[in-house]
Structures are given as structure tokens and as C-alpha cells.
Amino acid sequence: MSETRLQDTLTGELRPLVPLRDDRIGVYSCGPTVYGPAHIGNFRSFLFADLLVRHLRWRGHTVRWVMNITDVDDKIIRGAAAAGIGIEELANRYLEGFLADADALRMTRPDVLPRATEHIDDMAALIGTLLEREHAYRTDDGSIFFRISSWPAYGRLARLDPEQLRVGERVEADEYAKDDVRDFALWKGAKPGEPSWTTAIGEGRPGWHIECSAMSMAHLGTSFDIHTGGIDLIFPHHEDEIAQSEAATGQPFVNTWLHCAHLQSSGTKMAKSTGNIARPSELFEAGVSPRALRYALLAVHYRAGLNHSDESLAAAAAALSRLDALVAALATYREDRSDDQTLPVLLADAREAFGAALDDDLNISEALAATFDLLRDLNRRIEARSISTDDAARALELMRDLDQVLGVLPDPDEDLSPQLRSMLDERAAARAARDWAASDRLRDELLAQGIAVEDTRDGQRWRRLVEVRRG
Numbered sequence: 001m002s003e004t005r006l007q008d009t010l011t012g013e014l015r016p017l018v019p020l021r022d023d024r025i026g027v028y029s030c031g032p033t034v035y036g037p038a039h040i041g042n043f044r045s046f047l048f049a050d051l052l053v054r055h056l057r058w059r060g061h062t063v064r065w066v067m068n069i070t071d072v073d074d075k076i077i078r079g080a081a082a083a084g085i086g087i088e089e090l091a092n093r094y095l096e097g098f099l100a101d102a103d104a105l106r107m108t109r110p111d112v113l114p115r116a117t118e119h120i121d122d123m124a125a126l127i128g129t130l131l132e133r134e135h136a137y138r139t140d141d142g143s144i145f146f147r148i149s150s151w152p153a154y155g156r157l158a159r160l161d162p163e164q165l166r167v168g169e170r171v172e173a174d175e176y177a178k179d180d181v182r183d184f185a186l187w188k189g190a191k192p193g194e195p196s197w198t199t200a201i202g203e204g205r206p207g208w209h210i211e212c213s214a215m216s217m218a219h220l221g222t223s224f225d226i227h228t229g230g231i232d233l234i235f236p237h238h239e240d241e242i243a244q245s246e247a248a249t250g251q252p253f254v255n256t257w258l259h260c261a262h263l264q265s266s267g268t269k270m271a272k273s274t275g276n277i278a279r280p281s282e283l284f285e286a287g288v289s290p291r292a293l294r295y296a297l298l299a300v301h302y303r304a305g306l307n308h309s310d311e312s313l314a315a316a317a318a319a320l321s322r323l324d325a326l327v328a329a330l331a332t333y334r335e336d337r338s339d340d341q342t343l344p345v346l347l348a349d350a351r352e353a354f355g356a357a358l359d360d361d362l363n364i365s366e367a368l369a370a371t372f373d374l375l376r377d378l379n380r381r382i383e384a385r386s387i388s389t390d391d392a393a394r395a396l397e398l399m400r401d402l403d404q405v406l407g408v409l410p411d412p413d414e415d416l417s418p419q420l421r422s423m424l425d426e427r428a429a430a431r432a433a434r435d436w437a438a439s440d441r442l443r444d445e446l447l448a449q450g451i452a453v454e455d456t457r458d459g460q461r462w463r464r465l466v467e468v469r470r471g
């Protein structure tokens with residue numbers, strides 16, 4: 001049993017998360033289609049899933065997190081043809097870029113990153129079952145469509161009237177000679193010049209929607225706990241996933257559906273089609289700290305719209321600077337005195353408030369508010385020298401504990417280059433010798449290298465700057 005409650009898109013209710021199995025919680029996230037670099041709107045959705053997984057693990061659950069890689073679809077085929085390379089080469093190129101960005105943004109590596117092309121037989125088997133059960137039919141060109149009229153529950157997730165669906169898709173209907181304009185492709189019959197696979201249901205390639213049904217069920221079972229994605233995937237992608245999965249298995253597909261709101265830029269949705277996109281690697285090259293970008297993308301509740309701007313990045317960098325300064329202060333704090341008797345309660349209450357906020361449908365704003373309340377209180381106690389050396393260590397331990405979920409603090413094992421380390425030593429020596437000119441010069445040189453030095457009662461303290469723009 002878990003105290004975590006989540007807002008399920010299908011029922012529209014805030015519901016307690018009751019794991020379906022004793023041994024683990026299964027989470028599936030629609031991953032990238034690797035036909036180009038992912039933009040930060042995509043990463044907002046991936047990082048919200050990361051926050052969810054981190055929180056559930058922090059709460060003591062075992063989580064199996066699966067994120068698919070769509071490595072065959074129309075866009076990849078067009079992109080590969082335009083570049084004069086195979087789809088595998090194109091997909092590998094952008095998968096590598098995706099993983100590099102994800103690592104920079106400290107996204108937990110999903111336990112499984114299945115590729116669609118590795119699961120073609122699973123998809124064919126699922127489609128075979130749908131054909132047998134007469135939820136699907138074949139057209140003259142070898143394509144196979146899901147018959148929406150055979151599935152009365154269709155439209156529940158998106159709250160749509162089935163009769164009104166897909167009227168805008170008539171062009172595709174003509175192209176594939178569907179029985180009903182609403183029906184969607186499970187399988188596309190082989191065409192000259194397109195990649196195809198020989199399977200039990202014929203030669204061709206999968207439609208996009210069936211990929212996620214087959215891969216999620218292959219790795220998490222026919223029914224699993226949580227499915228995440230961007231709000232734009234509710235219809236038709238997730239609606240189609242539910243229909244084809246439940247029609248094939250006769251079992252409920254997903255227990256809880258979670259959808260992340262759009263990332264906006266200059267007031268409009270960030271999307272490749274609108275051209276107002278920002279990519280992580282471009283922002284990093286422009287001097288944006290990956291930690292600041294992670295913070296900016298996480299700091300707003302996943303169901304609320306988030307506007308990406310230089311100001312939001314600057315606010316994230318400022319918040320991180322305060323956290324970094326606290327962590328650096330706690331790490332160097334030395335005071336030989338008795339322990340502060342009120343500190344354990346402060347730390348326990350802060351942890352409680354942080355966890356309770358995230359249990360409430362991942363209320364990150366309140367979790368961060370609890371973190372910064374704690375920060376202010378600890379800063380006051382450091383300033384007043386009212387805590388002991390051991391107290392500081394305990395407080396630092398809690399900050400690191402909360403960061404298991406947030407993933408924004410500097411790496412505790414991070415060390416400086418030998419060159420920077422010796423500059424710091426040199427500066428400490430200069431101060432000891434009261435050579436203020438040398439000490440100031442070294443401070444400026446370190447600052448130019450992104451290291452802020454501060455002189456405190458606990459000695460010289462350093463932290464890395466979290467700047468939005470460098471240079």
C-alpha cells in the first residue's frame with residue numbers, strides 16, 4: 001500500500017496508487033521517436049516521469065521503468081531517405097544524442113529502453129489476436145486496421161464522442177481504403193522503397209500505436225500500474241493503445257494514466273511543427289547549466305503549463321545557487337558545541353512535508369517550498385553558529401536524501417581539477433600570510449573559471465557557479 005495519490009486521466013480522479021503486484025510497480029513512458037534531436041518540451045515529459053520514478057523509489061517501492069524508443073515510423077523513413085542512409089543508422093544517431101541529453105539532465109536511466117524494431121514479432125502476434133477476435137481487418141494492400149466500431153469503450157480516455165472521431169483524416173482513409181474513416185492502422189503493408197518485415201501476419205511494418213502496446217506488455221505484463229506521456233498523446237495514441245491492448249487481452253491495460261502539460265515558449269506550445277523549439281544541447285552550448293535546465297523543467301507541476309524563457313532559467317539558476325551555497329556551508333561547517341536539541345524535529349518535519357507534497361500527485365511546488373523553508377532555517381542556524389559539527393552533517397545528509405528525488409544538487413563526489421585545487425590551496429596560503437593582493441587575484445581567477453570562493457569562519461569555501469549564460 002502506498003500513500004501516494006495520482007490524478008488519473010482516464011477516471012479524472014485523484015486516486016491512491018495501489019500497486020497491482022507485490023514485487024514492483026510497473027511504469028511505462030512513451031519515449032522519443034528518434035528522427036531528430038528531442039527538444040526540451042519532450043524532456044519536460046521525460047523528466048516528470050523521472051520525478052515520479054525517483055519519488056516512488058524514495059518511498060521504498062521497487063519500480064520497473066520502461067521507456068520505448070520508436071525507431072521505425074513515417075518520419076524516420078522520410079528522414080533516412082533524405083539523408084541517404086538506412087533507418088537504423090538514422091535512429092542510432094539520434095538515440096545517442098537523446099541518451100547524452102538525458103544523462104546531462106540527470107534523467108534516471110529507465111530499466112529497459114526497448115526499440116520498436118526489436119519487438120516486431122510481439123506486434124505481429126498482438127495484431128494476429130486482434131484479427132482472430134475480429135477487432136481488426138485486412139485491406140487489399142496488406143495493411144491491417146483496428147475496427148473502432150467493434151470497441152464501444154473507444155474515446156473514454158480523451159472523452160470523445162466516437163461518432164465524431166477522425167473526420168479530419170479522410171486523406172489517409174482514401175490512401176488505405178479503410179472500412180471506416182475512424183479506424184487506425186495497426187500494420188502497414190509493404191511498399192517499395194520502405195523497410196518491411198516478414199511476419200506471421202504478412203509483410204509490412206507496424207503502425208506507431210501498436211508499438212507501445214506490444215512493448216509495454218512485453219516488459220510489464222498485460223496489466224500494469226502507470227503509463228505516462230505528454231498531453232498531446234492522449235488522442236489518438238493512448239486511446240488507440242487502450243483499445244488494441246484491451247481488445248486483444250480482455251484485461252484492463254493500465255491502472256493509472258498520467259499526462260504532462262505542454263511546455264510553452266513565447267506563449268505557444270513548443271513543437272517541431274511551430275518551429276519555436278529549444279534543444280538541450282543548444283542551451284548547454286549557450287552556457288545554460290544542465291542542472292538549471294533540469295530544475296526549470298521540474299519546478300512547475302506536471303499538469304500545469306510551463307513557459308520556457310530566459311527568466312525561468314535564471315530563476316532556476318538562482319534557486320540552485322542558494323541550494324549549492326547551503327550544501328557547501330554544511331559541508332565545511334565546524335562548531336565544537338553541544339547538539340541543537342530542536343534540529344531533529346526540524347529535519348524530520350521537513351522530510352515529512354517534502355514527501356507528503358510529492359505523495360499529493362507530485363506537488364513539486366510544495367515539495368520545493370518545504371525544501372526552501374528548511375534552507376532558510378538552516379541558514380539562520382549556521383549564521384547564529386547554534387548547531388554543532390554533527391548537526392551540520394545530519395542536515396547535509398537530509399539535503400542529499402531529498403536530492404535522491406530532485407536530482408539537482410552538485411555531485412558529492414565531484415572534485416576539482418588539480419589545477420583549480422592548487423589555486424584554492426594557494427589562495428588559502430596567501431590569506432594565511434595576509435597577502436590580500438594575491439588572495440584577491442586568485443579569487444578573481446577562480447571566478448573566471450566558474451568557481452565562487454567565500455571566506456567564512458569555517459575557512460575558505462568554494463562552489464561551482466550555476467550561471468544561465470557564460471562568457
Ligand SMILES: [Zn+2]
Pocket residue numbers: 029030031212237
Ligand atoms: Zn507510446
